[in-house]
Every structure is written in C-alpha cells, then in structure tokens.
Amino acid sequence: MFNTIADLFNNEHFVHEPHQLYDPIEYTLHLGGKRIRPFLLMTANRMFGGDDSQVRQAAIGIEIFHNFTLLHDDLMDRSPIRRGQPTVYRKWNENTAILSGDTMFALAWKHFLAQPSPRLHQILSCFNQTAIEVCEGQQYDMNFEQADNVTIDDYMMMIRLKTAVLLAGALKIGALYAGAPEADIDHLYQFGIHLGLAFQLQDDLLDSYGDVAQFGKQTGQDIRDNKKTYLFLTALQSAPEPLRLELATLFASTPADSDPKVERVWQIYGQLGIRQQVEQAIQLQFDQALTHLDAVQLPADKKAPLLTLIDTLSGRKK
C-alpha cells in the first residue's frame, strides 16, 4: 500500500559532516518502516486536490520527526532492537543517540520550512503542538511504569498523545497544504485520532493474540515487562477478587523464568474474555474514525484510500 511512499527516502540522503552526527541519522532514516505518517499527509493533501510535489518536503519532515521520537524513546526505554537492527544508542552510544536525535528534530523543521504554503504558519504551529504533545505522551508512558493506579482513561489519554496526535497531525497538515475547509480538517483530525488509538490497541492485542506467522509477534513480551497495556488494565477492571489481586501481583513480579507467568496471565485473560473486549474497543475506534471520515464533505472516491486503509487494518477486508 505504501510503496510510492517508501520511495520517499530511497533517494533522500543525510550524509554530511560531522559524519559522527549524520551517520546515525542516515542509518535511522533508511531502516525502513511503513511510512504511514507521510502516507497520511500525502493522502489528505491528494483528497483535497493537492499535488504530491506540494507536500513532499513536509512528508519527509514528519517522518524524520517520527524517527527522532523513536530514536530518543529507544534510548529512554533501553530498547536494543528496532526494525530488526540495533538501535542507535546500542550501535553507537548514548551521547550519539541524544545529539543525532536533537539534530533530526531540527532537520524535520528544515524540511517543513522548505515546503512553501500560504498556510505555513498554521502548518508549523500544528506540527509544533503535535511535537509537544508527543513528548507529553512519552512522559505519561514513563510515569505509568511507576504508577499502580493507572486507569483505562489515563491510558487512552497517554496513547492519544504518544501515538494518535501525530497521525492526526499528519492528516491535518496534508489537508492544510491543499487548502481544505476548516470543518473537513477537524473531521480528518478526529479520524486520525481514532485511527491512532485503534492502532495502539491493536499493537497491545498482537502481543498476546497476534498471528505469529504474519506479525512475528505474540511473545507476551508486554506481560514479561509488566507493561500496563490496554489488555492488562481491562483485565484488572473486569477481574473479581481474588483474581484481580493475583493479576496485580503477577504484574509486580519479574521471575527469572517468565513463561509460567505469561501462561497464567493468558489463562486469566481467557477467563475474563479480554481478547473479545479489546477487539470490541478497537472496532469502536475504527467506527468512530469512519464516522468522522463520513462527515468530510468530499465525494466517496476521494475518501477511498483512507477507507481502504481502515478496512485493511480492521480486518474487514484483506
């Protein structure tokens, strides 16, 4: 689906002196990825009659920003692997990860500033507000690791900031470049928010119920890491005592052999019907996304790419 978007970075290079600063940037930006944010930005622009050349630099900019957040997040979370390759702080070192990340944030701005628009001030303000919210989301994520009273509402607020606003912002920025009407932009933004929430909940679900052949996941890693995902928080809310206490205790433990713990958590999840509850929550987000897409004042054929995206991701069509 994202083939033309993937090409965006194939001819884009970030080789510059000092190479100790730019090598990790070039490495990070050529690790691949689905390039969904540039896809959303360009798609929103096309929907309202914009030409790809009008948003090419902005599309690159938003992907650089996204990769900057991954780079710093991987350092903060001590994640050794990203897209099957060592993360920057592991391949180089922590200082390189900090400074190359900072530089990527600035490079994202450089690309946005290189893309003219009569609405540039609004576009840059949207980008910047999004950037601030993504930082806030990452902080809440780190806070929640230490907290033992995280609610489902807290969690939804966190993933909205950490994940959803950037998808929504990409759509809004693309539509702004095309000169779309304000009401349509607002609906597209809300579409992006619900899409992003659905994405993150799906990601949570895959950790326990992913198709291993398709996604290479279903490792129960979130359970081993005691991550307070949507699954865990839903289970905690649904479980009667003493199951609730057992679950909380399991998520406070880090046994050397974590397999029995994962098996027991999965048993509890099964007993409580967590998979079904989370699947419903995901479909609810997709439905809300579709409601906002419906409200956009454009003919159906213009909305087809986003509709196809939802259908594919929601598993309604494959």
Added chain:
Amino acid sequence: MFNTIADLFNNEHFVHEPHQLYDPIEYTLHLGGKRIRPFLLMTANRMFGGDDSQVRQAAIGIEIFHNFTLLHDDLMDRSPIRRGQPTVYRKWNENTAILSGDTMFALAWKHFLAQPSPRLHQILSCFNQTAIEVCEGQQYDMNFEQADNVTIDDYMMMIRLKTAVLLAGALKIGALYAGAPEADIDHLYQFGIHLGLAFQLQDDLLDSYGDVAQFGKQTGQDIRDNKKTYLFLTALQSAPEPLRLELATLFASTPADSDPKVERVWQIYGQLGIRQQVEQAIQLQFDQALTHLDAVQLPADKKAPLLTLIDTLSGRKK
C-alpha cells in the same frame, strides 16, 4: 547591564502537566544566567527602530533554545553543576533530561511562532539553521575529546558552531524583526560571530588566568580534564621539542592528584607566553567585531549598547 532582560523570565512560567516533564523546564529556565542572547536579540531590534514588544516571544524562545542545549550538553558531558545548582540529569534522571530537553526545543519554536512578522519564514529558517549548527558544534566538541590531531583552525570552527552562531543568530533575528537592511544584518551577524569567538577564548583563558575574586574560577579544571582549549592548542603549536612532547603527555594523563600537573602546565604556559598570545587573539576577535559594527549603516548612538558591551567585555572600559 542585563537587568531588564533578566526580568524576561521572572513572570514567565512553564508549569504544566505532566509536571514530571515541566518541573525540570521551569527549574532550568529560572536558574538565572546573563540572558545575553535575548539581550542581543532585543538590542538588534531596538537599533533598527523595533519595539521590545515585537520580539519579546522570540527573545524568550532563543533563551529556551540555549538552555535546552545546556541541558543536553550537561547530560552528555556528565556535568553535575550548572549555575551553582545540580543539573537536571543529576537532580532528576537521564530520561527526564532527554525528554524535558526535547520539549524545551519544541517550546522554543512555540515562542517563535507566537511572534508575528512579515519576515517570519526567514527568521524561523535562521533559527533552525543555527540550531543545526549548534548540534554540529557539540558533535565536533565531543569528537575532539577523542582526537589527538586537533588544530587551532579546527578548534575555531568548532567554537564558531557551538557558541558563536547562536549569538550571531540572535542579533540577526532581532534585526530581521525590525526590518533592517540585508547588508546591515550581515555585518551584525559577523559582529556576533567574532563576539562569540572572543567570549569562548576568554572563557578558555579564565580557566587558567581568571580573577578568582571576580569570576570564582581559575581552577585549571580544563587542564585536569585534558580539554583541548585554545590555550593548550596554542601551547602545543608554540612549544619546541621536547616541551611539546611533555605537554602532549601531560594532557594524556589523569593523575589522582592533579595539582602538580596543573602547576607544571602553567609553568610551560608561562614559559611560552600563552596568556599574552591568547589575549592578543581575543583582542583580534573584538577588533573584527568592531569593524563589522562600524560598517552597520546607523548613527553612533544606535550602536552604543553593543559598543559598550564590547568595551566592558574586552576590559577596555569597566
């Protein structure tokens, strides 16, 4: 001199949720400092007839950016103290320093975007180019710690990027807000570059020859840290063998008691007349700054604040 500028942050607060993210920002931005970058930005704006209210947000923005670079540099350099207080990574932790720093970079943009100007695109591009160069300068600084073939030219290039371009950028941005002519802006920028180089060379000099009563320095800390400062590089260039080898060997050693090492280096510096050489180099930078200030097409009274700044800093007047 900077009293009115110091007030800039007295009524400006950054208290927001999540407080774990914003507390370190509020802390950092109220640690004080000379606020020289806002001073330069506002002074350049006034010189060309601008009103302070036209640049207030930009002046705050540039100081936030500067403090963001200090925050991340302190983490990368493992500096425990800044302005007599614990640095953010010591008072909180490394992740807080990374993420609060990232957020400060975004907040700097927020303030710039809040300050309207018909030249905003040029202003933001200047700010961003400056930010990229400051990152490059920090990378060169870290590279040079590991290198044993750093030349004086390399060093001047590094401090131009790490320190001087931000002073120059502050002046350029202030002048852009006031609608100054391009030729004058160029001279003001070059004034800022030479001012910044003089600043950094003075800072290097103070480490060995500072007035302890006035600056609370003269610790020889750069020598203990084996920092390749302008003093060391000048000494290395001036020293005949075997003095050159001795100096290089001293700067490759880290004795438990570093006092004898510092004393010996000072002895060598004295023998080679390093203090005088560096003082001459500083005056040369101040002279070049003044040449560019002279070339600005404004009446003398408009240039008086920058002239006073140079006179004070260069010790020609006190």
